[in-house]
Amino acid sequence: MGIRPRTVLMSVAAGAALLVSTALVAPSAHAAASTLGAAAAQSGRYFGAATNSFQLSNSAYATILNREFNSIVAENEMKWYANEPQQNSFSFSAGDRLVAHARANGMSVRGHTLLWHAQQPGWAQNLSGTALRNAAINHVTRVATHYRGQIHSWDVVNEAFADGGSGARRDSNLQRTGNDWIEAAFRAARAADPGAKLCYNDYNTDGINAKSTGIYNMVRDFKQRGVPIDCVGFQSHLGTTLAGDYQANLQRFADLGVDVQITELDVAQGPNQASIYERVTRACLAVTRCTGITVWGVWDAASWRDDNPLLFDGNGNKKPAYTSVLNALNSVSGPNPTTAPPTTTAPPPGGGACSASVSLNSWNGGFVATVRVTAGSAAIRGWTVRITLPGGAAVTGTWNAQASGSTGTVSFGNVSYNGQVGAGGSTEFGFQGTGVGPSGTPTCTAT
Numbered sequence: 001m002g003i004r005p006r007t008v009l010m011s012v013a014a015g016a017a018l019l020v021s022t023a024l025v026a027p028s029a030h031a032a033a034s035t036l037g038a039a040a041a042q043s044g045r046y047f048g049a050a051t052n053s054f055q056l057s058n059s060a061y062a063t064i065l066n067r068e069f070n071s072i073v074a075e076n077e078m079k080w081y082a083n084e085p086q087q088n089s090f091s092f093s094a095g096d097r098l099v100a101h102a103r104a105n106g107m108s109v110r111g112h113t114l115l116w117h118a119q120q121p122g123w124a125q126n127l128s129g130t131a132l133r134n135a136a137i138n139h140v141t142r143v144a145t146h147y148r149g150q151i152h153s154w155d156v157v158n159e160a161f162a163d164g165g166s167g168a169r170r171d172s173n174l175q176r177t178g179n180d181w182i183e184a185a186f187r188a189a190r191a192a193d194p195g196a197k198l199c200y201n202d203y204n205t206d207g208i209n210a211k212s213t214g215i216y217n218m219v220r221d222f223k224q225r226g227v228p229i230d231c232v233g234f235q236s237h238l239g240t241t242l243a244g245d246y247q248a249n250l251q252r253f254a255d256l257g258v259d260v261q262i263t264e265l266d267v268a269q270g271p272n273q274a275s276i277y278e279r280v281t282r283a284c285l286a287v288t289r290c291t292g293i294t295v296w297g298v299w300d301a302a303s304w305r306d307d308n309p310l311l312f313d314g315n316g317n318k319k320p321a322y323t324s325v326l327n328a329l330n331s332v333s334g335p336n337p338t339t340a341p342p343t344t345t346a347p348p349p350g351g352g353a354c355s356a357s358v359s360l361n362s363w364n365g366g367f368v369a370t371v372r373v374t375a376g377s378a379a380i381r382g383w384t385v386r387i388t389l390p391g392g393a394a395v396t397g398t399w400n401a402q403a404s405g406s407t408g409t410v411s412f413g414n415v416s417y418n419g420q421v422g423a424g425g426s427t428e429f430g431f432q433g434t435g436v437g438p439s440g441t442p443t444c445t446a447t
């Protein structure tokens, strides 16, 4: 990314800032708003900042946060390591303080983040397979349930795609539980909090490139198969240039039928800082479904980067970038973004049909079977697959399904997060065994 994380405390260079006088754009339908949140609200959008609960007790900081922003996101305190430090033992107090602060000050809350390969608690880092999948879905369910009704948008899954030209998923312990881990997380989040918008969030997606296209293809697939996704977050940790197709990239996602949000904006200090901030703001305003912008911190002293990338300096002074954002927000009074709450999809009617196919990876004395369950022309609510093993073979482990029996004909039923399959859609489970793997055609019964 060309971005240097903060490694040392920087002393703030005062006095050197060049104050550029920016021509005020005459607002047409309304008087210019004097804060970022109020200016964004003129077109129905929010303008937010990442924060940490300990920062709220710094009064200079809190004054700016409360005056300028009408949305907050936890920079760290709603991450897995923070709110489930021991398995099934939850610690919500820091996140709760942020939510209470937001409510008291009329701000909405972005939730960041339910599942991510980084900042996992140690116990989760040590899990794999079914145990990790179950723990991850339990985490999504418990956290989204705790905050039910209080979160505007959840980053359900963060940074699951690889950098570089592959456009593929990133390898991680979560990815190794099966490619359907992301959709399982979105389904669990929807069930737990039907009122929150559910987002996929990533970085290095600030233009049309291999990574953003990989995500685009996933979102298109989710929309086609009815996986509940409402929004895509573009982190926008930016350097000294901005891709010319930044807005076009937002628009192509919006055209898939999801909202888009700028979720972690910060821009390297330098001659282009103010103009890049302005262009990002204008790009969001120009995309009807771009519903809000969040900067990744209030002032430079609090940034994770050491190149002063935020809108306020360490003394709380407004930088030229602040003025460029405010003026851009004030220059546009519409169009309003889509504000309708996400549609809660009723469970599909039962009674559809399904089929199953097995692919085997065998060796002398054992095998791994991957089973694909495919719904027929109607959606299904649940499934049971029966597979007959040859004499002497036995199932020793199963993931993404509940096995009953281990020898002869074994039944595999769906688990909570993968029973619903849209018409024509499919899901996978797997099992490992000793002996020779199955060779016949499995039967599939839909419920």
Ligand code: 9MR
Binding pocket: 075, 076, 118, 119, 158, 203, 235, 264, 304
């Ligand atoms: O700003 C966050 C920093 O305080 C943490 O140390 C870091 C840990 O990985 O995470 C930072 O926030 C990241 C965010 O959660 C996801 N996108 C990238 C952000 C910057 O690294």
